[in-house]
Amino acid sequence: MREADGAPMALSEVLATTEPAPVVHLQVAAVLRLNLAAFQNAVPALYELAVINDTPGPVSDLTLTISSEPAFLKPRSWQLAAVGAGETYHLGDLDVQLDGALLSRLTESEQSTLRFELRAAAQPGTVLAQHESRVELLARNQWGGIGQLPEMVAAFVQPNDPAVDRVLKAAALALQAGGKDGAIDGYSHGAKRAWELASGIWTAVLQRQLHYALPPASFEHTGQKVRSPGQVLDGSGHLPGPHAAVRRLFGTGTPAPAAGVHQGPFLRWRVAARRAVLHHRR
Numbered sequence: 063m064r065e066a067d068g069a070p071m072a073l074s075e076v077l078a079t080t081e082p083a084p085v086v087h088l089q090v091a092a093v094l095r096l097n098l099a100a101f102q103n104a105v106p107a108l109y110e111l112a113v114i115n116d117t118p119g120p121v122s123d124l125t126l127t128i129s130s131e132p133a134f135l136k137p138r139s140w141q142l143a144a145v146g147a148g149e150t151y152h153l154g155d156l157d158v159q160l161d162g163a164l165l166s167r168l169t170e171s172e173q174s175t176l177r178f179e180l181r182a183a184a185q186p187g188t189v190l191a192q193h194e195s196r197v198e199l200l201a202r203n204q205w206g207g208i209g210q211l212p213e214m215v216a217a218f219v220q221p222n223d224p225a226v227d228r229v230l231k232a233a234a235l236a237l238q239a240g241g242k243d244g245a246i247d248g249y250s251h252g253a254k255r256a257w258e259l260a261s262g263i264w265t266a267v268l269q270r271q272l273h274y275a276l277p278p279a280s281f282e283h284t285g286q287k288v289r290s291p292g293q294v295l296d297g298s299g300h301l302p303g304p305h306a307a308v309r310r311l312f313g314t315g316t317p318a319p320a321a322g323v324h325q326g327p328f329l330r331w332r333v334a335a336r337r338a339v340l341h342h343r344r
Contacts, residue, residue, distance in 0.1 A: 086180065088180060134165065134199055
């Protein structure tokens, strides 16, 4: 490349002509996935929001707005007095209000967009900086996997589901059939009683003759839909009465178990647990 007089241009001069002009831009860190459980547990949608001024002069009287499409959060705006030349301003208040009603209606996941725009009062029709972030909205009963707040799996526990009461009722009957107290009284009577309760509940589950459903490949990373206790149990008919195999669990007899009820691995685990309790008492 040569100038008009024919003299060659230095490499630094060539690079200088191609460098972009300094601008004001936004730095955003937002959640990648959202669902109803995140809304109910006040999981923040924004982790970081900053205005970076790379221009040689200050910018003042700024308004930063956020919106979404579809509208899973309510629009909000922030007012900034000024951001000096070469400075970065980090916003402290990142609270945005999610639309819980929309998230509760989702039966399938869908993609959404967070849109940020920065404007100055001197030129309200001009966008100084903008940024877009993609957010996946999950179905209301979908866990997001270990890549996004894995501890949120606990939010899908439903102790008040009517199906849980049916299992506990069957567990109480199983305890009584084994010559034990049918009260579901938790840990109030020590480790041995807790073990008896676990045995009774496991017996009630075995009586349902449930089958294992193979989850999709890599579900622990990508997440999957979580069925409620009612959805799991309603496909197996009514809870049957206590079976004679209950006595096998409590060591009060050795009748043959019902067809389709596999108790071997559980019994081995039960023996190991009893040994651990006895060792602890010593």
